[in-house]
Amino acid sequence: MGASFDILLQTLLSGVLIGLIYALVAVGLTMIFGVMDIVNFAHGEFLMLGMYASFWGFALWALDPMFTLPFTALLLFALGATVYHLVIRRIIRAPMLSQIFTTFGLMILFRGLAQFLWTPDFRSINHSIVEGKVAFAGLQFGLPQLVAGAGAIIVTGLVWWFLHRTRVGAALEATAADKEAAALMGIDVQRMFALAWGIGAGCAGIAGALLSTFFPIFPEVGANFILVAFVTVALGGFGSVAGAFWAGIIVGMVEVLGGFLVGPQYKLALVLGLYLLVVLLRPQGLLGRA
Amino acid sequence: MPQPLPAAQTPMARRYAAGRRAVLFAFLALAIALPSMVGNASELNYAILVLMIAQAGVAWNILGGYAGQVSLGHAAFYGIGAYTSTQLLLQYNLSPWLGMVAGGLVATLFALAIGWPCFRLKGHYFAMATIAVAEILQIVVTNWDWLGGAVGLSLPVAEAGWRGFVFNKSNVPYYYIMLGLLLLTLGVNLLIERSFLGYYFRAIKDEPDAARSVGIDLTRYKLIAIACSSFLTAIGGTFYAQKELFIDPGSTMATSLSIKIALVAILGGVGSLGGPVVGAVILTAIEESTRAMFGGTGRGTDLIIYALLIIGVAVYYPGGVTGWWRELERRWFASVAERHARAGP
Numbered sequence: 290m291g292a293s294f295d296i297l298l299q300t301l302l303s304g305v306l307i308g309l310i311y312a313l314v315a316v317g318l319t320m321i322f323g324v325m326d327i328v329n330f331a332h333g334e335f336l337m338l339g340m341y342a343s344f345w346g347f348a349l350w351a352l353d354p355m356f357t358l359p360f361t362a363l364l365l366f367a368l369g370a371t372v373y374h375l376v377i378r379r380i381i382r383a384p385m386l387s388q389i390f391t392t393f394g395l396m397i398l399f400r401g402l403a404q405f406l407w408t409p410d411f412r413s414i415n416h417s418i419v420e421g422k423v424a425f426a427g428l429q430f431g432l433p434q435l436v437a438g439a440g441a442i443i444v445t446g447l448v449w450w451f452l453h454r455t456r457v458g459a460a461l462e463a464t465a466a467d468k469e470a471a472a473l474m475g476i477d478v479q480r481m482f483a484l485a486w487g488i489g490a491g492c493a494g495i496a497g498a499l500l501s502t503f504f505p506i507f508p509e510v511g512a513n514f515i516l517v518a519f520v521t522v523a524l525g526g527f528g529s530v531a532g533a534f535w536a537g538i539i540v541g542m543v544e545v546l547g548g549f550l551v552g553p554q555y556k557l558a559l560v561l562g563l564y565l566l567v568v569l570l571r572p573q574g575l576l577g578r579a
Numbered sequence: 580m581p582q583p584l585p586a587a588q589t590p591m592a593r594r595y596a597a598g599r600r601a602v603l604f605a606f607l608a609l610a611i612a613l614p615s616m617v618g619n620a621s622e623l624n625y626a627i628l629v630l631m632i633a634q635a636g637v638a639w640n641i642l643g644g645y646a647g648q649v650s651l652g653h654a655a656f657y658g659i660g661a662y663t664s665t666q667l668l669l670q671y672n673l674s675p676w677l678g679m680v681a682g683g684l685v686a687t688l689f690a691l692a693i694g695w696p697c698f699r700l701k702g703h704y705f706a707m708a709t710i711a712v713a714e715i716l717q718i719v720v721t722n723w724d725w726l727g728g729a730v731g732l733s734l735p736v737a738e739a740g741w742r743g744f745v746f747n748k749s750n751v752p753y754y755y756i757m758l759g760l761l762l763l764t765l766g767v768n769l770l771i772e773r774s775f776l777g778y779y780f781r782a783i784k785d786e787p788d789a790a791r792s793v794g795i796d797l798t799r800y801k802l803i804a805i806a807c808s809s810f811l812t813a814i815g816g817t818f819y820a821q822k823e824l825f826i827d828p829g830s831t832m833a834t835s836l837s838i839k840i841a842l843v844a845i846l847g848g849v850g851s852l853g854g855p856v857v858g859a860v861i862l863t864a865i866e867e868s869t870r871a872m873f874g875g876t877g878r879g880t881d882l883i884i885y886a887l888l889i890i891g892v893a894v895y896y897p898g899g900v901t902g903w904w905r906e907l908e909r910r911w912f913a914s915v916a917e918r919h920a921r922a923g924p
Contacts, residue, residue, distance in 0.1 A: 328703050379894050385702050386649055387897040390845055393838065394889035401882030408878075508879070516714065519707055558718040561711040568704050569696050 299428050300545045306434045308541020309441035313496040314514050315521035315533040316445055317489030323528025324465045324485040325381060330392040331372075332518060333511020334399035335490040339365055339497025340506045341403065344412050347501075353418045354501045355436070361498045362491045369490025370483045377486065378479070396511070403508035412506040419502050437499035444495050445534050448488065452530060461485065465528060516557065517544075520564040526577015535575055591915065610758055614751045623750050627822070629863045630757040631815060636843035636855030637764045638811035641771060643841060644850035646804035647784025648698070649706045652713030653840045656809040658832030659686040660816025662720065665732050665826055675744040679817040686813030687806045694805045698798050710834060717832040731827025734820060744821045753822050760818060761856070764811045768852055771807065780804055784850075812840075846892055848901030857900050 318332045342361040343354035354361075372395065380391050419436045422429050452458040464471040464481040472478050504510070521540050525532025540560055547559035567574060617623050635657060642648050663685045664678025673681070697708045721729045739745045746752045771777050779800045782790040791797055820826045830836075839862070847858025865888060866881075873880035896903050 322703075326703075328707070376890060376894060380897075383894075383897050384849075385706075386643075386841075386845055386849060387893045389649070389651075389703075389706065390842065390893040391890055394886045394893060396886075397882055398886035398890065401879040401886055404879030405883060516710070520711075523704075523707070552722075554722050555718060558715045561715050564711050565697075565708060568700055568708060572700070572704065 295427060297549070300549050301542055302428065302430070303434070304542040304545030305538050306430070306438040306541070307544070308538040309438040309445075310496050310500060310537075311514070311517055311521050311540050312534045312537025313441040313445055313499075314493055314518045315525065315537055316448055316530050317492035318518050319522040319525060319528055319530060319533045320448075320461075320485050320492075321489045322522060324461060325377075325482050327377065327381075327388050328392065328519075329489065330389065330515065331395035331399060331511075332489070332493055333513070333515035334396050334403075335365055335369065335493035335511075336497040336500070336514055337403060337506075337508065337511040338368065338399065339494030340501045340504070340510060341407060341497075342494065343498045343501035344414060344506050347414050347417070348412075354414060354498050355418060358440075358495060358498045362495050365494025365497075366487040366491035368494075370487040372490070373483045373486035378482070381482070396515075400508045400511070407508070409508055414501055414506075417502040431503060433503035437502070440499045441496065444492060445530070448492065449530050449534075451488075457484070517560055520560050520567075523564050524567050524574055526574030529574065529576045532574055532576030592912070614754050620750060623754060625863065625867060627750060627754050627757055629859050630754070630761050631819065631822075632839065632843055632863065633856040633859030634757065634761040634764050635812055635815045635840045636847070636859055637761065637768055637852075638808050638815065639840045640808075640844050640850065640855050641768060641780075641811070642801075642804045642808035644844055644854070645768075645771065645777065645780040645784065646801055647780075647850075648801055648804065649702075649841070650709040650805075650808075651706050651834070651837050651841060652709030652711075653808075653812050654832045654834065654836035655709075655713040655716045656686040656690060656812040657816035657819070657836060657840075658716065658720065658826075658828065659689055660813025661820040661826045661831040662726055662732075662816075663813070664817040665734055665820045666726065668734065669732065674742065675817060675821050679814050682817045683810040683813045686809045686816075690805045690809035691802055694802050695798075698801045698805075710837070713832065713837055714834060717828045717834075720832060721828045727827070729828065731825060731830075734824040734826075736824060745824070753818075757818060757822075760814060765852065765856075767807060767811060772852060776800070776803065781850075842889070844899075846899055848899030851899075851901040854899055854901045861900065 314332065314336055317335070318329060321327060321329050321332075339361050342364055343357060346352040346357035346360070347354060376391060376395065380388050383391075417433070419433045421432050423432050423435060450458075452462055460471070460476045461481050461484060463474065464476060464478055468478055471481070517540060521533055521536045523536075524539060525534070525536030540563065543563055544556045544560055548556045551559065613626055614623060617626065635653065639650065639653050643650050660679070660682035663682035664673075664675050667673040667678045667681055668675055693709075693712050697705060697712075700708055720726050726732065734745070736745055736747055737743075739747050741752070744756075771780070779790070779795055782795060783797055783800055787797060816831060819831060823830075843858035843862050844855040845858065846861055847856065848854030865885060869881035869884045873884070892899065898905070
């Protein structure tokens with residue numbers, strides 16, 4: 290009894306840790322969706338690029354991913370804002386199908402570029418400063434996972450603080466609520482959209498940096514996260530950062546518990562089933578605006 | 580509100596419409612004569628691939644184009660068609676021709692069961708629900724030993740010929756069967772377009788609230804759209820199984836296939852009868868030429884070009900090729916009308 294309880298507890302906590310990463314990826318996605326009603330299929334690719342940024346910092350200059358993390362975040366912020374200015378700006382009023390296929394095209398583009406520049410090989414970062422295991426009350430955790438979880442909490446918290454406690458954050462929220470009214474109040478809506486893309490990509494990039502110490506790095510790695518991130522966004526309520534945080538943890542737990550009880554091959558199916566249940570039974574999600 | 584073409588009864592407009600019809604018949608004649616014109620088997624195979632993805636795109640268009648319900652999970656119907664006919668053949672030795680109809684019916688039942696709850700969802704929510712349903716189905720089939728699991732199912736080649744729907748000497752019969760299926764699917768679309776259903780679907784797509792307020796039962800007509808669309812998509816799946824003689828979840832149910840089905844419709848023009856056919860020709864040409872030029876390097880150059888084209892079309896030509904063509908026509912008519920007006924009565 291005691292042993293199986295320990296296993297269950299260990300499983301649940303590891304679900305919480307991966308769930309925190311899902312939350313961080315979903316925060317960016319939900320922000321872009323909330324502010325401008327566009328679903329970014331290329332979001333997993335921002336995460337992938339964050340992982341590669343960490344990898345190259347480590348491989349070329351022996352800089353630890355934890356040390357380069359702020360630079361990775363800035364780099365991805367700039368990329369997100371650039372993608373907005375070059376591409377997304379032109380499709381804000383386009384039909385939904387055009388929007389879907391634009392971000393879908395971006396997804397293929399980033400994967401193709403990564404393959405072109407860095408080959409399809411799997412890479413990994415060995416001997417980062419976060420390494421090894423931590424034993425606590427009979428449970429064992431990888432230090433990289435713990436650090437990643439803690440980092441995800443901090444960054445998600447910072448985004449929440451930014452949105453709810455600063456003037457620019459309030460302007461972003463106002464833009465999400467009503468573009469026309471926000472523009473009339475003197476808010477530069479275009480800048481707010483670019484900011485949402487910058488923060489969204491930055492969050493995904495940070496998630497990539499945090500993952501890079503314990504997850505393989507390859508051009509298609511984003512595919513592992515994008516569907517889960519959609520589910521997290523829906524469960525939390527489209528546009529809600531706090532909702533995405535709690536939803537990420539729930540999705541992480543559903544995934545590991547489902548893997549534990551039903552079988553690991555059904556993990557994704559269970560998570561997607563959760564999406565269907567949420568949008569059909571409670572479309573506004575946990576903390577979304579109705 | 581699109582500007583109406585200047586007086587459709589003018590002799591010029593009539594001549595133009597007749598010319599367009601002539602061009603269409605020329606294309607049809609070309610399609611029928613094609614197998615005797617192409618040099619080798621691999622070229623004919625490309626032609627069959629174009630017809631297959633075109634047929635799926637035309638079927639998708641009923642739901643995604645006319646009725647405006649964007650599905651990114653049509654591979655589920657395709658896979659159900661392929662697996663139903665194959666399993667009926669393997670287990671009960673049922674003719675694939677009957678299996679094709681059975682696959683269409685199973686896919687339709689599945690579509691109605693999914694559509695009933697999901698048609699409440701709008702826009703992105705619906706599109707993502709279709710991805711979720713198709714992914715779940717793919718995972719279930721991948722882990723279902725009776726359906727061959729991840730390994731897939733191989734079809735017997737024993738009974739070659741029209742009865743058995745297997746041809747091992749030449750691909751020409753496959754070409755004509757697929758051409759027939761495409762024409763059938765186009766025919767269904769044309770019937771829908773010309774009937775009251777076409778008007779209802781367009782109303783549901785463009786003005787759902789107004790449509791509801793005049794008493795159109797939205798869910799009922801969306802269910803009719805998904806029933807037609809899924810049935811026709813599934814018969815394409817059966818054809819795939821009979822042509823490849825091997826099916827697995829990755830080739831018949833993957834989300835990448837769903838995306839491709841929607842993509843040909845978008846490239847060609849959403850909600851236009853021939854759009855997906857044009858899109859299928861273009862997409863296959865792009866895919867094959869970039870793969871031939873850059874694919875072997877394994878460096879993803881083909882992906883980059885493919886992606887840039889998708890983004891370019893989505894951003895600059897949201898109406899696809901047919902939308903762009905209609906815009907040209909409109910401008911041309913306008914300039915002619917202006918010239919007539921200036922010439923005076």
